[in-house]
Amino acid sequence: xxxxxxxxxxxxxxxxxxxxxxxxxxxxxxxxxxxxxxxxxxxxxxxxxxxxxxxxxxxxxxxxxxxxxxxxxxxxxxxxxxxxxxxxxxxxxxxxxxxxxxxxxxxxxxxxxxxxxxxxxxxxxxxxxxxxxxxxxxxxxxxxxxxxxxxxxxxxxxxxxxxxxxxxxxxxxxxxxxxxxxxxxxxxxxxxxxxxxxxxxxxxxxxxxxxxxxxxxxxxxxxxxxxxxxxxxxxxxxxxxxxxxxxxxxxxxxxxxxxxxxxxxxxxxxxxxxxxxxxxxxxxxxxxxxxxxxxxxxxxxxxxxxxxxxxxxxxxxxxxxxxxxxx
Numbered sequence: 001x002x003x004x005x006x007x008x009x010x011x012x013x014x015x016x017x018x019x020x021x022x023x024x025x026x027x028x029x030x031x032x033x034x035x036x037x038x039x040x041x042x043x044x045x046x047x048x049x050x051x052x053x054x055x056x057x058x059x060x061x062x063x064x065x066x067x068x069x070x071x072x073x074x075x076x077x078x079x080x081x082x083x084x085x086x087x088x089x090x091x092x093x094x095x096x097x098x099x100x101x102x103x104x105x106x107x108x109x110x111x112x113x114x115x116x117x118x119x120x121x122x123x124x125x126x127x128x129x130x131x132x133x134x135x136x137x138x139x140x141x142x143x144x145x146x147x148x149x150x151x152x153x154x155x156x157x158x159x160x161x162x163x164x165x166x167x168x169x170x171x172x173x174x175x176x177x178x179x180x181x182x183x184x185x186x187x188x189x190x191x192x193x194x195x196x197x198x199x200x201x202x203x204x205x206x207x208x209x210x211x212x213x214x215x216x217x218x219x220x221x222x223x224x225x226x227x228x229x230x231x232x233x234x235x236x237x238x239x240x241x242x243x244x245x246x247x248x249x250x251x252x253x254x255x256x257x258x259x260x261x262x263x264x265x266x267x268x269x270x271x272x273x274x275x276x277x278x279x280x281x282x283x284x285x286x287x288x289x290x291x292x293x294x295x296x297x298x299x300x301x302x303x304x305x306x307x308x309x310x311x312x313x314x315x316x317x318x319x320x321x322x323x324x325x326x327x
Contacts, residue, residue, distance in 0.1 A: 001014045001015055001016070001046070001047030001048070001049075001288065001291055002014075002015040002291055003015065003049075004197075004270060004271065004272075004273050005197070005271065006149075006170050006171045006196075006197025006198075006199070006271060006273060007170060007171065007191065007194075007195045007196040007197035007198075007271050008168075008195030008196075009149055009168070009170035009171070009195075009196075009197060011078065011118070011119065011148070011149050011170050011171070011197070012078075013049055013050035013078050013273055014047055014048050014049040014050050014273075015266060015273065015291045016048065016050075016262065016266075016273070016274055016275070016276065016287060016288060016290070016291055017048065017049075017050030017051065017052055017080075017199065017273055017274070017275040018040075018043050018048050018050065018051050018052065018275060018276070018277065018278075018284075019052050019201055019202075019275040019276060019277030020040070020051055020052055020053045020057070020062055020065070020066060020277065021052075021053070021054070021057045021062060021277060022277040022278070022279060023036045023039070023040075023062065023065060023277075023279060024036070024057060024058055024061045024062045024065055025056075025057040025058055025061070025062055026057070026223070026224050027222075027223050027224070027225075027277075028219075028220045028222045028223045029220075029222060030061070031279050033065065036065055036069070036279075037065065037068055037069040039279065039281065039284075040065070040066065040069035040070065041069055041070075041072075042281060042284075043284060044070070044073060044076075044077060046284065046285070046288055047288070048284075048288075049076065049077045049078055050077070050078045050080070050273060050275070051066055051070065051077060051078070051079050051080070052080045052081075052173075052199070052201070052275045053066050053079065053080070053081050053082075053112075054081055054082035054121075054123060055081065055082060055083055055085070055088040055104050055107070055108055055123075056082065056084075056085050056088050056089065056090055056123060058088070059085075059087070059088030059089055060088060060107070060111055063081060063108055063111035063112050064111045066079060066112060067111050067112040067113035067114070068113070070112075071113050074113070074114055078118040078119065079112060079114065079117065079118050079119070080117075080118060080119035080120075080121060080151065080171075080173075080199075081108050081112065081117055081119075081120065081121070082120070082121040082122070082123040082153060083096065083100070083101050083104035083105070083108075083120065083121075083122060083123060084096050084121075084122050084123035084124050084126060084153075085123060085124075086100075088104070090321075094124060094126040094127075094128070094324070095126065096122055096125075096126035096129045096134050097129060098129075098133055098134075098136075098137040101134065101137045101138065101141075102137065102141070105117065105120065105141055105146055105147065106146075108120075109146065115145075115146075116145060116146060116147065116148055117146065117147045117148065118148045118149060119148065119149045119150075119151050119170060119171060120138055120141065120147045120149070120150060120151065121150075121151035121152060121153045121171075121173055122134055122138075122151070122152050122153060122155070122163075123153050123154075124153060124154055124324045124325075124327075125152070125154070125155050125156070125159045125324075125327035127327060130162075131159050131162040131163050131166075132162060132163075132165075132166050134163065135150065135162070135163040135164075135165075135166035135167040135169075136166050136167065138150040138167055139166065139167035142167070149170035149171070150163070150167050150168065150169055150170060151169060151170055151171040151172065151173060151199075152169055152171075152172050152173070153172070153173040153174065154173070154174050154175075154324065154325045155172060155174075155327065156327050157186050157187065157190050159327055160172060160187075160190060160191075160194070160196070161190075161194075164194050164196065169194070169196050170196065170197060171196060171197040171198065171199050171273075172187065172191060172196055172197070172198055172199070173198075173199040173200075173201055173275075174187065174198075174199075174200065174201070175200065175201055175202045175316060176198070176200035176203065176265065176272075176274075177200065177202060177203045177204065177205050177209060177261060177265065178205070178209060178242065178246065178261050178264060178303070178307060179205035179208060179209060179230075179239075179242065179312065179316075180202070180205070180316055181307075183198070183200075188268075188269070191271075192269070192271075196271075197271045197272075197273065198269065198271060198272045198273070199272075199273050199274070199275055200265060200272065200273075200274045200275070201274075201275055201277075203261065203262055203265050203274035203275070203276050204258055204261055204262070204276050204287075205230075205261075206225055206228070206230075206231075207225075208230070208231075208236075208239070208243070209242075209243065209246060209257055209258060209261040210256070210257060210258045210283075211243045211246070211247055211256075211257045211258075213231075213236065214236060214240070215233045215236050215237050217236075219231065227318045228314075228315075228316065228317065228318065229314040229315040229316075229317075229318065230312075230313070230314035230315065230316055231314075232314060234313070235313045235314030238311075238313040238314075239310075239312055239313055239314070241310050242307065242310050242312065243257060245303075245306045245307070245310065246260055246261060249299070249302070249303060249306075253293065253299075255289070255290075255293055256286055256289075258276075258283075258286055258287060258290070259286060259287070259289050259290040259293050260290075260293070260295075260303075261290075262274055262276065262287060262290035262291075263290045263293040263294070263295050264295060264300065264303055266290065266291065267294075267295050267300055
């Protein structure tokens with residue numbers, strides 16, 4: 001698989017990474033452990049070298065899974081994890097106190113079976129802790145050799161600038177897809193200015209852009225999409241036009257809607273590295289196929305023109321989570 005470098009950081013990763021949250025958290029019951037370990041190793045065999053996790057996924061269980069699965073080839077992969085929630089539980093609120101950041105780093109190192117975290121993100125901006133203190137603490141961990149690179153997740157422009165002035169930010173992780181293009185307004189230009197890489201999560205709209213979700217889809221109580229306004233039946237019906245447009249473009253290229261959606265993201269900037277998540281090898285292979293699908297400028301413009309005529313309905317988060325975004 002082709003490699004990409006996240007901004008000016010020098011951090012080289014596979015052009016597509018793997019979002020690992022769904023293997024153990026957020027999308028229903030956790031995957032069988034042995035199956036998950038096998039899946040992660042097969043992802044690496046297919047060229048994936050960038051794996052994304054977080055203390056909050058479990059909490060801790062997703063990191064433990066990755067630690068076991070990736071141990072045989074740890075030096076050949078890049079692992080990103082995150083700090084920022086009290087006791088690793090989003091429901092308990094934010095906590096980016098410097099001593100907590102250090103505690104999470106030590107615990108993540110142990111669970112991941114490694115002596116260094118390649119990319120350490122602040123999961124959400126904590127308004128009670130100055131960003132300068134957060135960046136400074138991660139900078140100390142970098143100088144101590146426990147962390148290689150500093151990242152932010154869902155941070156606003158002001159926070160990105162403050163952090164970057166203290167400790168260079170290697171990557172910003174935020175939602176970005178054909179279903180959510182807000183980063184184009186302010187964030188992408190800022191990242192290009194500062195030389196920061198961009199790691200879009202939910203690049204397939206939490207599954208919606210695959211065309212496999214409709215008003216008949218039932219989400220389990222353990223699937224957080226059940227509480228997401230964009231997945232309410234009325235929103236799914238209203239947004240179906242987007243999937244239909246994507247499907248038509250995919251048919252012309254003998255590709256799938258998911259491949260077109262990922263190829264579109266990869267075409268935006270050379271320092272963008274999406275991290276679609278899946279538990280299925282079939283879906284993984286489909287996603288990886290997007291890395292060899294090159295969209296021409298005329299096709300990109302046609303996609304943009306088609307999407308401008310579609311009014312996307314529904315918020316991407318319930319209100320409680322939306323309040324944590326863009327600070």
